[in-house]
Amino acid sequence: MAQIHVENLSKTYRVGVRDPGLGGALRGLFHRRYREIAALSDVSFSLERGELLGFIGPNGAGKSTTIKILSGILRPTSGHCDVDGLVPWQQRIAHVARIGVVFGQRTQLWWDLPIGESFALLRDIYRVDPSKFATRKARLVDMLKISSLLDTPMRQLSLGQRMRCEIAAALLHAPSILFLDEPTIGLDAVSKLALRDFVKDLNRTDGVTVILTTHDMHDIEALAKRVIIIGNGKLLRDSSFESMRSEVLGERRLIVDFAGDSDDVAIAGASIRARDGRSVEYVFDPLRTAAHTLISRIAAAHDVVDIRVEDPKIEEVIARFYALHGAVES
């Protein structure tokens, strides 16, 4: 049975509007007008225990709203969802005791408390058995390499150090689901890699269900087996990462640097997408024309300095996908 059920979830925000200028401000004193903004409309999906789901979409698409509803912070305008049999916003206290949440741009640690003391406080707040807590903390501290940070107040940590501590804090009570909302935002390359490894490991060895939102497609590539694309509050696509990739990678690129003039270099089986001086970018479908066929055709007809075959970047593919569905930030 699925761990998370989401059915026809919709969320509308009411935003106050007023006409510009003094007149508008005065009218607003007596008669407030509101505009409804649909942050989420009719989203349905379900998730099995132990899955690792990536949620992607442009800014304002509804990713965070979904996470906030699933974690019990927001109540939806309509629709239903349950997580492990609990309705998050109705049985909030029981629900939040079983989940861990990290918002990349927020903090749940206490600003002026040393990390170790924040952890002890979380132990008491979540009523974690002290001996289980000690084992779990030791393991997390070791895996996330934060033993040297335990005596330091949170305000003195770098972003990368802080994020590792945030993730440990979210897992101290052994939640069965971990929500990560843009966890790699602002992190350097090394911290990002370490974080991905940790999340992957947590999902694989502990069976923790992970729901991840991100703008970094490398996070998705490294972590998510399944991807949901959301735009303008609607679910646009829900498929395995592999099927998305193969669809996306149906097209490949051949970049050729010619030794001489590159004016007349058209060849059969590939079309020219871009030119930059003597360098020409072709696109082709590898199922119709093999790369080596193209290369030998070009090499036979022209004097060539260098040839490279490239996959399209996943960012570009996603951007094209968003544009296709009109899912650009409004």
Added chain:
Amino acid sequence: MTALPYLAILRARFVLMLQYRAAAFAGFATQCWWGGIKIMVMAAFYASAARQPIDLAQVITYTWLGQGLLGLLPWQADAEISEAVETGNVAYERLRPVDTHTLWLARAVAARAANTSLRVVPMFVAAAIVLPLIGLGAWRWRMPSSPQAGALFAISIALTVLLSSAFTVLLNIAVTALKTRRAANLAPVLVSPLSGMIVPLVLMPAWLQPFLFWQPFAGLVDIPYRIYFANLTGLAALAGIAAQTLWIVLFILAGRAWMARVMARVDMQGS
């Protein structure tokens, strides 16, 4: 449901507040200065006025008590919660597997109690011990009028901490509802005059007394202090304690109902 999470928060906040020694010292210096000025004003007033319901020695003790226990007044919302509301971190308050109202109440109790316990001791040393030693014994902070008065005061001042904290939570909810800490700006305008911190309520006109006694803020200053120097005794003291208890219960009930509404519609838009 056990009290462990709330006690843990209370303890952590208390320890944290105790670290702000510099602020406490600055507060102490200001409060000595203000205490002195208020006592001089009161002495001038008593020298020219007709007989008053409490005598000058009692007004002086009232003033020192007020300076020592100033930290118990709910001037503003919890600074950390205000900050969390303005940055959006307040979402995390809803991710804790605890009752948010009780959590905020525990935080407020810790903040008020820590803040006050740091300041009341030096204030007491200065006003009750040092003043007589330097020949200003007439202006000293006197002991409770009797052991019974002292015991009743202990109960009443404990209720003051709860009353003040329950009101602080109302301010926190106002800040959350309006998404700005300025939502609590009205608090000092109500709290300072109506608690009796500016002028003892008992010195106000007689026809106002029933209203002043039963409004919620008398329980912050006027009621416990008058119990201290036995201006309120017996049934009157019990009525004062009943008034405090009544307002604690009403503030908590109102706070819980209001919080449920605010948290249901709070947006916390953006990420």
